[in-house]
Amino acid sequence: MSLDGAVERREGSPAGNGNGNGNGPVMAPPARPTYGDRRLRLNPNTEHKPERYDDVQSEFDPAIFSSLERHLPPSMLEVPRDAKVQFMKEILARYLPEGERNRVQRHKEYRHKLMLAYQPLHKELYNLHPSAFFVPSFLKAVNDNPEESFRNILSEPSPGIYTFAMLQPSFCELLLDEVENFEKWVNAVKFKIMRPNTMNKYGAVLDDFGLETMLNKLMEEFISPIARVFFPEVGGSTLDSHHGFVVEYGKDKDVELGFHVDDSEVTLNVCLGKDFSGGELFFRGVRCDKHVNTETQPEEILDYSHVPGQAVLHRGRHRHGARPTTSGHRINMLLWCRSSVFREMKKYQKDFSSWCGECQREKKERQRQSLAATKMAFLKGCGGSNI
Incomplete structure (x- = not known):
């Protein structure tokens, strides 16, 4: 669900001027603060x-x-x-109009029915087992926790984009098996499957068939500590909900993914496999809502090639897409991590220069113009005093 679109608050109707019993006008009780x-x-x-x-x-x-x-x-x-x-x-x-809230409620009911009917293939996936899920280097960095430990395992090929080895090959295989089993079951029983988002026609929402608790623990205990260090300005320290899913690319699947931003504050993208070529991610700078379609600067351009088990962590507002998968079958797990607090605070702000590349450039240009004007005024003042 998207929490970006706020709706106007409906104020209560004003109190009338009803008459009392000969004792003057009745005073309306003070309105509850809205x-x-x-x-x-x-x-x-x-x-x-x-x-x-x-x-x-x-x-x-x-x-x-x-x-x-x-x-x-x-x-x-x-x-x-x-x-x-x-x-x-x-x-x-305020984040969700009534129609959207009804849709969310229907999705909860759908999820409940699905989980009652579906029998997991690998039950060990549904509880997070760190030593079985993660490579030792990632686990050690999170347990040690300080920024230095994270930087020891992270690469930053472009500002704000972090890559690191994360998932054990055995975990990737189990999750791929589970997703395949779920999709076969859905087709066999003709159960409607919800797709991950409006852009992907293939893939599945992991939260829908029982992995929500595991993914929430993944966010809270393993992604949030990193996000607190590297993405505090976009709610990295207050992540409180997620949307977890897999996407599939290849022949008879989605081939590519258009240029977009995610409905998240922080996005985790991990390649699960399988054998494939192509499918590179391309990044083109971080933007706020106002500047999402502005020009890309040369220093913001990055192309990234997926490696199974390797993770990419970036701001949700980092514009990106996926190039065509030219052969094979590529499957990625994504975790969109969200912060209700950040989304609320964003409504009170106009300047996002702490993270939006275009806001930063506009701010620097204003500072440059202000400095130039001050310098010009100073020079004129000095010239005038010598006359």
């Missing part, structure tokens, strides 16, 4: 311990409420949990 009157804190209250929301019935993941609670205004931290939930629901509802 979303527009209160904003989330930009910096989280790290000392506050959020409540649990596992029992809350909502189209949003309970982890999102726990994440948002640290950003509540101080006045909201001590109110009853129900009041916090209502306040946070008002905020989250």
